[in-house]
Amino acid sequence: MKFSPTVRSVVSQRVAAALLLTAISISCLLAAEAPRIIQKDGRYALLVDGKPFLILGGQIHNSSAWPSELPQVWRSMEALHANTIEAPVYWEQLEPQPGTFDFSNVDALVNGARAHNLHVILLWFGTWKNGNMHYVPAWVKTDIAKYPRVIRPDGDPIDVLSPLSRNTLDADKSAFVALMRHLKGLDSSDHTVLLIQVENESGNIGSVRDFSPAANRLFGGPVPQDLLAAAGKHPGTWQQVFDGEADEIFQAYYQAKYINEIAAAGKREFDIPCYINVWLDYPAAQLPQRQIDQPGIAYPSGGAVQKLVGLWRKLAPSLDAIAPDLYSDASPFYRDVLNTYRRNDNPLLIPETGRSDNFAKFIFYALGDGAIGFSPFGVDQSGWNITGDEPWSAHARNFALLGPMDREIAQFEFDGKLKTAVEERGEATQEVEFGTWQATVAFGFPQPDGRPAPGTRDAHGAALIAQLGPDEFLVTGVDASVIFHLPGKLPWMRSQFLTVEQGAYENGLWKTLRLWNGDETDRGLAFHRDPVVVRVKMQRF
Numbered sequence: 001m002k003f004s005p006t007v008r009s010v011v012s013q014r015v016a017a018a019l020l021l022t023a024i025s026i027s028c029l030l031a032a033e034a035p036r037i038i039q040k041d042g043r044y045a046l047l048v049d050g051k052p053f054l055i056l057g058g059q060i061h062n063s064s065a066w067p068s069e070l071p072q073v074w075r076s077m078e079a080l081h082a083n084t085i086e087a088p089v090y091w092e093q094l095e096p097q098p099g100t101f102d103f104s105n106v107d108a109l110v111n112g113a114r115a116h117n118l119h120v121i122l123l124w125f126g127t128w129k130n131g132n133m134h135y136v137p138a139w140v141k142t143d144i145a146k147y148p149r150v151i152r153p154d155g156d157p158i159d160v161l162s163p164l165s166r167n168t169l170d171a172d173k174s175a176f177v178a179l180m181r182h183l184k185g186l187d188s189s190d191h192t193v194l195l196i197q198v199e200n201e202s203g204n205i206g207s208v209r210d211f212s213p214a215a216n217r218l219f220g221g222p223v224p225q226d227l228l229a230a231a232g233k234h235p236g237t238w239q240q241v242f243d244g245e246a247d248e249i250f251q252a253y254y255q256a257k258y259i260n261e262i263a264a265a266g267k268r269e270f271d272i273p274c275y276i277n278v279w280l281d282y283p284a285a286q287l288p289q290r291q292i293d294q295p296g297i298a299y300p301s302g303g304a305v306q307k308l309v310g311l312w313r314k315l316a317p318s319l320d321a322i323a324p325d326l327y328s329d330a331s332p333f334y335r336d337v338l339n340t341y342r343r344n345d346n347p348l349l350i351p352e353t354g355r356s357d358n359f360a361k362f363i364f365y366a367l368g369d370g371a372i373g374f375s376p377f378g379v380d381q382s383g384w385n386i387t388g389d390e391p392w393s394a395h396a397r398n399f400a401l402l403g404p405m406d407r408e409i410a411q412f413e414f415d416g417k418l419k420t421a422v423e424e425r426g427e428a429t430q431e432v433e434f435g436t437w438q439a440t441v442a443f444g445f446p447q448p449d450g451r452p453a454p455g456t457r458d459a460h461g462a463a464l465i466a467q468l469g470p471d472e473f474l475v476t477g478v479d480a481s482v483i484f485h486l487p488g489k490l491p492w493m494r495s496q497f498l499t500v501e502q503g504a505y506e507n508g509l510w511k512t513l514r515l516w517n518g519d520e521t522d523r524g525l526a527f528h529r530d531p532v533v534v535r536v537k538m539q540r541f
Helices: 005-032 067-080 104-115 166-187 213-220 225-231 238-269 306-315 331-341 362-368 394-415
Strands: 036-040 043-048 051-053 055-059 084-090 119-129 149-151 157-161 193-200 274-279 321-326 349-353 373-376 418-422 429-434 437-443 462-469 472-478 480-485 495-506 509-515 525-527 533-540
Touching: 043 193, 043 394, 051 394, 055 067, 055 119, 055 349, 055 394, 067 084, 067 104, 067 394, 084 104, 084 193, 084 373, 104 119, 104 166, 119 157, 119 166, 166 193, 166 238, 193 238, 213 238, 225 238, 225 306, 238 274, 238 306, 274 349, 306 321, 306 331, 321 331, 331 362, 349 362, 362 373, 362 394, 362 418, 362 462, 394 418, 394 462, 394 472, 394 495, 394 533, 418 429, 429 462, 437 462, 437 472, 462 480, 472 480, 472 525, 480 495
Parallel strands: 055 084, 055 373, 084 119, 119 193, 193 274, 274 321, 321 349, 349 373
Antiparallel strands: 036 043, 043 051, 149 157, 418 462, 429 437, 437 480, 462 472, 472 533, 480 525, 495 509, 495 533
16 A cells, blocks of 8 residues: 555654654653662662662761751862762751651752752661760650660660660651651652661660660570571570670661661652661771770671671661771772672662772772762861861862763663772782773873883872773773783784774763874873873774
8 A cells, every 4th residue: 555745744753753752751751760779790770760870979977967057068069079968867856856847957958959969868867876876856865764775784874775675666767757758758759869878877886785684585585586597597595596796696686677677667658779887897906996896895786797797688678788888098908898798689889988088099999899879978068077187189089080971880880891990009000801902000100111100109090991892991090091902912012092082971972072192192091180081992903
């Protein structure tokens, strides 16, 4: 059957209109999708509006999430080049009287972030904050009979609430549910809020566990069956099953169950990812103020420290991530922690790290390990600079470099295409393997012909390389040069740059600004402190 040109034109227009409507419908569905964390082949991604998103965050000081402080907070986030703000929600402010809720702080944070093109991670300061109970409302603090404290072995109470108390759990859960219900009404379509941190560095500072009469009766009894299954142990009392770690694991068990119930209840109201952050077990020499390496002294007992993260993953399935707070710039320790928390059952997220320049290079290690986010702490100008007055411009430099392509980096990570090289003292040159290609990364400048790379004074150099195709790469770095070569051959032997394009991503598309050649390519691609990204095509001959 033949149609006239007019009929064919009408049909074509209708087909085009149908395809457009389909595309719009798919786009709307993606936009309506709440943030979630997904896994593929052992790699994780945080999906925001249906696409992988990299958190380049800044956590503000504990007392900065008040409307009076927010003007300087927004200026600080802009100076950091962050795409996400981490800010606390205070139980004592949210629920000043039982059942009476004040969401003014939350609304100011979320609406203000939205106006400044920022996403938000909210930190629930509820039962625990830094191993204490300091942010619970006064009506909880003063009613010790209803909301009991942890009791030390000597019988004295401490300023930590017991996770064995049903009253305390129900009160915290009620407030958290109210928060999540409010957020659903405030943000269910905009997706400004990405994640919720449930509690803060939970556990006991001051006692390894609760030694109240009720806790001691439980401790003297059999270990619960779900914990035996999670730990792969045979039945017995706590002391019989766990020996010298029995007290700490007792605390961890009831704490994990407590937090899991709160997270599950909140997600039934507003189903976005929930995580916990962890005060780590540091080597004693790295924390001189707490040189006794014991749970309850060196770190909050019961938290998901390195040795317990696997157990926590099984006991608290409603949590989407267990995330380490990293405040040691000792590179071997930092890298070991990244490796510990990057698990097949746990996405890697760094919700707090030091803000000084010493910590800046670790974002490249984290990205190489597939991290979904990285956030230095204390980055607002509130004056509460408990970390001191050290220089801290390097995080802003890194975020300015990575921010314009945060979506692309997140996708490269999820697809397993991204690798990094990070300078360490005595390692001024490194090789990065890409199968049929290798990249030589050399740190520091100048790099005279025929001489070893000098490295940088404080070993801060880094390079990031994503493989876009068999012979195509995206390359950037900080105080580093990068040159590609065939395995077993020197650069320029049977290979060469076909093209080197300096450019940037705009709305997901690569835009070329200029071509590099000659002095800009003959000795490798040089990246100093200015944010520069190039796209490279290699050729074999």
